[in-house]
Amino acid sequence: MTANNQIKSGRLSKAEVEENFSDLHPPLTRSEALIEADRCYFCYDAPCMTACPTGIDIPGFIQGIRSDNLRGSAHTILRENIMGGMCARVCPTEILCEEACVRNTHEEKPVEIGLLQRHATDPIFKSGEQLFERAASSGKKIAIVGGGPAGLSCAHRLAVLGHDVVVFNRDDKLGGLNEYGIAAYKAIDDFAQTEVDYILSIGGIEVRNNSALGSEVELAELVEAYDAVFLGVGLANSNALGIDGEDLNGVENAIEYIAELRQTNDMSTLPVGRNVVVIGGGMTAIDVAVQSKRLGAEQVNMVYRRGPEKMSASVFEQALAQTSGVNIHHWASPVRIVGDDHVTGIEFKLEGSDEAMHLNADVVFKAIGQKLHGGGLDALASESGRFVVDADQKTSVQGIWAGGDCVVGGDDLTVSAVQHGKIAAISIDQYLRNS
Amino acid sequence: MADLRSEFLGISSPNPFWLASAPPTDKAYNVNRAFEAGWGGVVWKTLGEDPSVVNVSGPRYSALYSNERRVIGLNNIELITDRPLQTNLDEIRQIKKDWPDRAVVASVMLPMNEASWAKYLPIIEDTGIDGFELNFGCPHGMSERGMGAAVGQVPEYIQMATEWAKKAASVPVIVKLTPNVATAVPPAKAALDGGADAVSLINTINSIMRVNYDTLTMYPTTDGMGTHGGYCGEAVKPIALNMVAEIARNAETRLIPISGIGGISDWRDAVDFLALGASNVQVCTAAMVYGFKIIDDLVDGLSTFLDSKQLSLDQLVGKAVPSVTDWQYLNLNYIEKAVIDQDSCIKCGRCHVVCEDTSHQAITHTVNGERHFEVMNDECVGCNLCVSVCPVDNCISMERLTAGNDPRTGAAISGEVLNWTEHSNNPMRKTD
Numbered sequence: 001m002t003a004n005n006q007i008k009s010g011r012l013s014k015a016e017v018e019e020n021f022s023d024l025h026p027p028l029t030r031s032e033a034l035i036e037a038d039r040c041y042f043c044y045d046a047p048c049m050t051a052c053p054t055g056i057d058i059p060g061f062i063q064g065i066r067s068d069n070l071r072g073s074a075h076t077i078l079r080e081n082i083m084g085g086m087c088a089r090v091c092p093t094e095i096l097c098e099e100a101c102v103r104n105t106h107e108e109k110p111v112e113i114g115l116l117q118r119h120a121t122d123p124i125f126k127s128g129e130q131l132f133e134r135a136a137s138s139g140k141k142i143a144i145v146g147g148g149p150a151g152l153s154c155a156h157r158l159a160v161l162g163h164d165v166v167v168f169n170r171d172d173k174l175g176g177l178n179e180y181g182i183a184a185y186k187a188i189d190d191f192a193q194t195e196v197d198y199i200l201s202i203g204g205i206e207v208r209n210n211s212a213l214g215s216e217v218e219l220a221e222l223v224e225a226y227d228a229v230f231l232g233v234g235l236a237n238s239n240a241l242g243i244d245g246e247d248l249n250g251v252e253n254a255i256e257y258i259a260e261l262r263q264t265n266d267m268s269t270l271p272v273g274r275n276v277v278v279i280g281g282g283m284t285a286i287d288v289a290v291q292s293k294r295l296g297a298e299q300v301n302m303v304y305r306r307g308p309e310k311m312s313a314s315v316f317e318q319a320l321a322q323t324s325g326v327n328i329h330h331w332a333s334p335v336r337i338v339g340d341d342h343v344t345g346i347e348f349k350l351e352g353s354d355e356a357m358h359l360n361a362d363v364v365f366k367a368i369g370q371k372l373h374g375g376g377l378d379a380l381a382s383e384s385g386r387f388v389v390d391a392d393q394k395t396s397v398q399g400i401w402a403g404g405d406c407v408v409g410g411d412d413l414t415v416s417a418v419q420h421g422k423i424a425a426i427s428i429d430q431y432l433r434n435s
Numbered sequence: 436m437a438d439l440r441s442e443f444l445g446i447s448s449p450n451p452f453w454l455a456s457a458p459p460t461d462k463a464y465n466v467n468r469a470f471e472a473g474w475g476g477v478v479w480k481t482l483g484e485d486p487s488v489v490n491v492s493g494p495r496y497s498a499l500y501s502n503e504r505r506v507i508g509l510n511n512i513e514l515i516t517d518r519p520l521q522t523n524l525d526e527i528r529q530i531k532k533d534w535p536d537r538a539v540v541a542s543v544m545l546p547m548n549e550a551s552w553a554k555y556l557p558i559i560e561d562t563g564i565d566g567f568e569l570n571f572g573c574p575h576g577m578s579e580r581g582m583g584a585a586v587g588q589v590p591e592y593i594q595m596a597t598e599w600a601k602k603a604a605s606v607p608v609i610v611k612l613t614p615n616v617a618t619a620v621p622p623a624k625a626a627l628d629g630g631a632d633a634v635s636l637i638n639t640i641n642s643i644m645r646v647n648y649d650t651l652t653m654y655p656t657t658d659g660m661g662t663h664g665g666y667c668g669e670a671v672k673p674i675a676l677n678m679v680a681e682i683a684r685n686a687e688t689r690l691i692p693i694s695g696i697g698g699i700s701d702w703r704d705a706v707d708f709l710a711l712g713a714s715n716v717q718v719c720t721a722a723m724v725y726g727f728k729i730i731d732d733l734v735d736g737l738s739t740f741l742d743s744k745q746l747s748l749d750q751l752v753g754k755a756v757p758s759v760t761d762w763q764y765l766n767l768n769y770i771e772k773a774v775i776d777q778d779s780c781i782k783c784g785r786c787h788v789v790c791e792d793t794s795h796q797a798i799t800h801t802v803n804g805e806r807h808f809e810v811m812n813d814e815c816v817g818c819n820l821c822v823s824v825c826p827v828d829n830c831i832s833m834e835r836l837t838a839g840n841d842p843r844t845g846a847a848i849s850g851e852v853l854n855w856t857e858h859s860n861n862p863m864r865k866t867d
Contacts, residue, residue: 031504038502041826044784045800066502105781106827 011296148176150404153421245337273363476538572638597629639665683712702736
């Protein structure tokens with residue numbers, strides 16, 4: 001971001017920024033975990049399990065915590081969701097497992113499944129103990145495009161099943177949005193890389209970073225050279241607002257700023273606006289708004305064109321933004337970004353009326369969703385800019401699977417991407433063993 | 436507030452809650468604190484011969500926990516008092532003088548010779564105590580020396596020692612029984628035959644708590660070796676209640692007053708013991724887990740309960756005894772079915788899975804494609820397992836069928852009582 005007199009680093013001291021970006025949900029102590037674990041009713045055909053996109057045996061892993069069998073508990077989690085550590089931190093549990101918990105009916109307070117999952121998995125990531133064993137080598141080799149949750153999940157499961165894998169990753173580091181997109185206070189202490197290291201430690205996964213599809217590597221080559229291909233390319237391009245002033249300095253894509261933030265060691269050195277306006281109603285919008293506030297922006301206004309119930313950010317995330325000091329405006333659509341060389345403000349039309357709203361801004365973040373990056377993918381059937389896949393994550397082209405945010409039905413959640421990668425791996429394994 | 440003043444064998448106390456003979460009653464310091472807190476009486480920690488026994492200076496206790504680390508059972512290997520007899524006697528004398536309205540009973544354990552009893556009991560009685568409790572119950576340590584449970588397990592020994600004690604004592608004598616027997620009736624009968632004024636029960640149960648998972652030795656140990664202890668606390672209450680009720684309903688023992696002991700933690704536990712035949716109760720573990728303050732709830736809860744039932748303390752004693760019988764007299768024509776209140780059901784499915792896996796396959800899981808738990812009367816035997824495991828209070832209840840046919844057996848429901856002694860499947864049935 002280009003600095004000017006309104007956009008500067010050091011709005012807060014390093015210590016203040018560190019405090020603002022400490023663990024959003026501190027881990028449970030052993031005592032807290034035992035007390036919380038005891039609240040689990042060990043339901044039959046547990047609703048929380050059904051609500052988990054990866055189908056983790058939640059009562060099972062909680063029983064492991066109860067009986068001081070944390071290793072078994074971690075295995076129960078990670079065998080369904082190899083990113084169970086990150087998901088414990090970033091899953092919107094309030095709309096997934098914890099929403100389904102029968103304790104909500106009993107006392108309106110679900111078992112803290114996310115925190116328990118973290119309690120069970122943290123020791124394994126700390127020790128690095130290998131919980132999985134690779135099957136005998138199949139002699140098959142699979143290309144995976146994308147080093148995010150979908151790709152890494154697929155790679156790990158394929159490696160466990162005895163296949164060799166090459167991951168073609170666009171970025172400098174593996175992890176995808178876990179490394180470049182998740183809000184910093186949800187994955188402190190470089191957890192994304194700890195998890196990547198754990199996943200790779202199974203063996204059989206070769207990584208080629210800085211290898212983007214369409215430039216460094218072509219899909220046709222991969223199809224030719226490998227026994228199968230999995231695409232977990234995400235949605236690399238931010239959607240544009242399509243309004244006047246979008247090219248002014250200070251108008252930024254939220255995901256790019258977040259990526260910069262995640263890769264900065266001393267966040268107090270990041271340039272931060274005084275008046276920040278965020279356009280959008282999803283998790284990315286919340287993340288950039290809250291992080292801007294926590295970096296010291298004076299005013300952060302988040303503007304969404306529809307009502308709160310339509311926001312894809314969960315109620316918890318909306319509340320987090322508000323308690324962090326972000327103003328959320330609903331029912332307002334951006335009409336024009338104002339400024340000479342640099343943005344000075346943005347005008348909105350209020351829905352259902354002729355009135356307009358003006359907000360001063362020296363930074364405008366666009367967070368209205370992303371779309372697929374091209375890269376020679378036209379051969380695959382797609383809808384609304386996402387690949388069409390079947391229940392096994394197969395695309396319209398034989399030998400190519402896809403999963404994560406880049407497929408129809410992807411819901412922009414790490415946990416769903418992990419599940420797609422896992423299903424695809426199982427399907428690829430069956431395909432290769434039967435062919 | 437109901438009057439909780441208690442007369443047990445003519446021994447008065449402001450309430451029926453005594454502290455049992457155990458570590459909490461080992462010294463004047465503790466007993467003063469207990470009386471300040473409001474306890475009705477104490478049974479002083481068991482006195483023995485001089486020189487005193489010696490206790491281990493390592494772990495004496497270990498606990499069985501619920502997951503939230505609540506103590507539900509406690510194991511101990513502490514012996515009787517390890518202080519000089521005279522120290523105890525001086526303190527007892529002072530306590531009785533300072534607290535004349537409270538019951539002070541001395542627990543004693545002596546070798547199986549009459550001379551010991553004749554020698555020690557008068558010295559102890561001289562302190563002004565209200566009564567004796569003969570410790571025929573401790574299952575650890577002392578039993579190896581032919582005392583405690585070693586006496587309590589042999590009715591002839593109980594009778595013999597009780598007779599010696601009665602000869603040497605002028606105050607009432609309570610015989611404390613061990614649960615480490617097949618049935619408590621013969622020991623109680625022996626105490627009665629020996630002239631005991633009352634029995635108290637239960638003492639602790641032989642127990643080993645667990646192993647140490649690191650060393651794979653038993654836990655806890657003293658310098659690497661362990662020994663069985665005596666088990667007490669909430670977890671033993673049902674065992675104690677059965678033994679109390681056995682004595683209270685047996686024709687030969689039903690008139691002997693009972694002091695109920697075993698896992699009493701709140702006022703409801705006291706109601707259990709009193710209604711099943713105890714005239715007062717003794718408490719130890721709950722105090723050792725929470726301190727003496729628990730007396731407040733015991734007193735207040737019992738008093739409120741008696742008011743709500745419009746009963747006096749005496750009227751509560753033994754109230755439930757007539758409802759206790761042998762299995763053979765249960766009415767086999769009586770039929771109940773479980774009913775799940777759908778409004779309070781939280782759909783955890785525990786009732787379903789336990790019925791499905793371990794019982795009678797009588798609870799649905801899915802109805803019309805929805806997660807729904809409902810009792811199938813054509814399979815339900817009325818076993819009460821679902822009621823027992825349901826985490827929601829009063830969600831599942833048992834309802835009696837009074838008319839028509841039992842959907843499970845197809846048999847007509849009869850209003851007549853039919854028990855096993857008369858049942859046609861019983862080859863030994865009574866016939867006219």
